[in-house]
Amino acid sequence: MGNAAAMLDTYPVDLGGVDKQALARCIEECFTCSQACTACADACLSEEHVADLVKCVRGNLDCADICDTTGRVLSRHTGYDANLTRAVLEACAMACRSCGDECERHAGMHEHCRVCAEACRRCEQACRELLATMG
Amino acid sequence: MGNAAAMLDTYPVDLGGVDKQALARCIEECFTCSQACTACADACLSEEHVADLVKCVRGNLDCADICDTTGRVLSRHTGYDANLTRAVLEACAMACRSCGDECERHAGMHEHCRVCAEACRRCEQACRELLATMG
Amino acid sequence: MGNAAAMLDTYPVDLGGVDKQALARCIEECFTCSQACTACADACLSEEHVADLVKCVRGNLDCADICDTTGRVLSRHTGYDANLTRAVLEACAMACRSCGDECERHAGMHEHCRVCAEACRRCEQACRELLATMG
Amino acid sequence: MGNAAAMLDTYPVDLGGVDKQALARCIEECFTCSQACTACADACLSEEHVADLVKCVRGNLDCADICDTTGRVLSRHTGYDANLTRAVLEACAMACRSCGDECERHAGMHEHCRVCAEACRRCEQACRELLATMG
Numbered sequence: 001m002g003n004a005a006a007m008l009d010t011y012p013v014d015l016g017g018v019d020k021q022a023l024a025r026c027i028e029e030c031f032t033c034s035q036a037c038t039a040c041a042d043a044c045l046s047e048e049h050v051a052d053l054v055k056c057v058r059g060n061l062d063c064a065d066i067c068d069t070t071g072r073v074l075s076r077h078t079g080y081d082a083n084l085t086r087a088v089l090e091a092c093a094m095a096c097r098s099c100g101d102e103c104e105r106h107a108g109m110h111e112h113c114r115v116c117a118e119a120c121r122r123c124e125q126a127c128r129e130l131l132a133t134m135g
Numbered sequence: 136m137g138n139a140a141a142m143l144d145t146y147p148v149d150l151g152g153v154d155k156q157a158l159a160r161c162i163e164e165c166f167t168c169s170q171a172c173t174a175c176a177d178a179c180l181s182e183e184h185v186a187d188l189v190k191c192v193r194g195n196l197d198c199a200d201i202c203d204t205t206g207r208v209l210s211r212h213t214g215y216d217a218n219l220t221r222a223v224l225e226a227c228a229m230a231c232r233s234c235g236d237e238c239e240r241h242a243g244m245h246e247h248c249r250v251c252a253e254a255c256r257r258c259e260q261a262c263r264e265l266l267a268t269m270g
Numbered sequence: 271m272g273n274a275a276a277m278l279d280t281y282p283v284d285l286g287g288v289d290k291q292a293l294a295r296c297i298e299e300c301f302t303c304s305q306a307c308t309a310c311a312d313a314c315l316s317e318e319h320v321a322d323l324v325k326c327v328r329g330n331l332d333c334a335d336i337c338d339t340t341g342r343v344l345s346r347h348t349g350y351d352a353n354l355t356r357a358v359l360e361a362c363a364m365a366c367r368s369c370g371d372e373c374e375r376h377a378g379m380h381e382h383c384r385v386c387a388e389a390c391r392r393c394e395q396a397c398r399e400l401l402a403t404m405g
Numbered sequence: 406m407g408n409a410a411a412m413l414d415t416y417p418v419d420l421g422g423v424d425k426q427a428l429a430r431c432i433e434e435c436f437t438c439s440q441a442c443t444a445c446a447d448a449c450l451s452e453e454h455v456a457d458l459v460k461c462v463r464g465n466l467d468c469a470d471i472c473d474t475t476g477r478v479l480s481r482h483t484g485y486d487a488n489l490t491r492a493v494l495e496a497c498a499m500a501c502r503s504c505g506d507e508c509e510r511h512a513g514m515h516e517h518c519r520v521c522a523e524a525c526r527r528c529e530q531a532c533r534e535l536l537a538t539m540g
Contacts, residue, residue: 178416
């Protein structure tokens with residue numbers, strides 16, 4: 001069990017109908033993806049052919065920021081707002097899809113893009129699975 | 136002219152059909168709102184009746200994070216992704232609406248909620264106006 | 271092996287004399303601590319006696335932001351600046367110490383403070399160990 | 406008067422001996438600098454000779470994150486911790502100095518680096534002036 005699940009278990013008030021496993025997984029994947037995208041943007045900057053990777057860097061930076069904010073919003077339960085949570089999850093899934101697609105294009109050439117694309121895919125899936133549990 | 140507009144004018148490549156004035160204003164309002172929400176959350180914590188303000192604090196924290204990320208995404212133009220920009224702007228407008236509504240409920244009692252609500256209203260409007268220019 | 275270590279292994283250029291294990295661990299602990307502090311701040315807001323926890327909330331919010339930024343700075347290696355890295359690690363260790371101390375005061379009463387204090391202690395230690403390897 | 410000063414005036418408790426003008430100015434410069442650095446990193450990515458600017462991009466990204474976190478920490482006054490505030494301000498001044506120096510190297514060639522360098526200089530100065538008032 002990751003630490004996000006451990007923190008979730010300590011929340012002092014009933015969490016309502018939330019799927020705790022899907023929520024904890026999504027929080028973990030958001031922070032993992034944010035870190036991977038930050039590192040991938042930087043690794044791209046160190047590549048000899050950085051000019052071919054500028055769209056990848058930009059996608060990484062957006063995805064890092066959006067995943068970070070999504071992980072934070074999901075870590076809060078007080079005064080829960082389902083509509084806002086849904087809008088944030090939709091934006092996050094879209095960012096992960098877009099960044100994962102771009103990274104995948106360079107995955108054969110650059111190992112950092114391959115590992116980052118996998119983090120994006122897992123995070124997108126975790127967002128979509130959490131959305132599915134929200135009805 | 137704020138500094139976001141000054142930076143926008145230095146972008147080395149054509150920005151396409153973007154409405155530069157609406158974009159610059161939205162960037163400025165995002166960062167102003169993010170700061171106001173961070174400060175309002177903290178001011179709520181110092182109020183004697185903080186227990187009545189916990190929903191406001193939570194809304195402030197979400198809104199601060201979402202506005203910050205939105206301001207960052209809007210500050211990038213390389214490899215522009217209109218769909219992702221739209222999803223982020225929608226989430227931001229929703230966060231500002233929700234936080235502005237909650238702050239407004241306390242505006243008669245707490246000056247920080249009044250000033251913060253105004254920042255939320257301006258930011259929501261700036262997001263919606265930018266969305267309108269995007270077609 | 272966590273994903274930060276996996277990303278570190280993909281960096282395309284030699285990392286110089288850096289202790290990769292200490293670096294990867296510190297990155298992981300920064301993001302884990304940032305999430306724990308975000309969740310602890312929110313859990314405090316849901317406690318009946320939130321008024322007794324406002325200093326804890328504030329410390330959590332600072333620590334979450336500082337750990338997040340530290341994890342990002344440490345995830346970049348291009349154009350490495352040892353002095354800046356050191357200053358950021360010192361600030362992060364200080365934030366974790368302060369937040370860990372405050373959370374520990376409430377650990378007997380609130381499980382979220384207990385789990386969060388542990389994350390702060392691990393992160394502070396990881397920062398200090400990384401600083402020690404930097405000479 | 407900027408909005409950070411307006412929010413500062415609404416804080417419900419006495420701020421002690423803090424120099425409100427220096428504090429408000431520093432908060433404003435932190436967010437302005439964070440935005441400028443985010444935009445400069447992106448503008449560098451769109452330059453034909455991006456390979457010459459990778460150190461500038463990396464410095465921009467660090468400076469954006471550190472200024473953002475500093476602006477947030479300075480926006481909170483509840484349970485004020487002078488030592489932590491000082492450590493964060495020192496790290497921020499250092500990031501601004503380093504990023505301003507690197508941007509200045511490209512200021513003759515790239516207008517975004519010139520405008521960003523000025524934001525870094527103003528933010529560094531605002532951090533140092535606030536530090537000076539803290540004794």
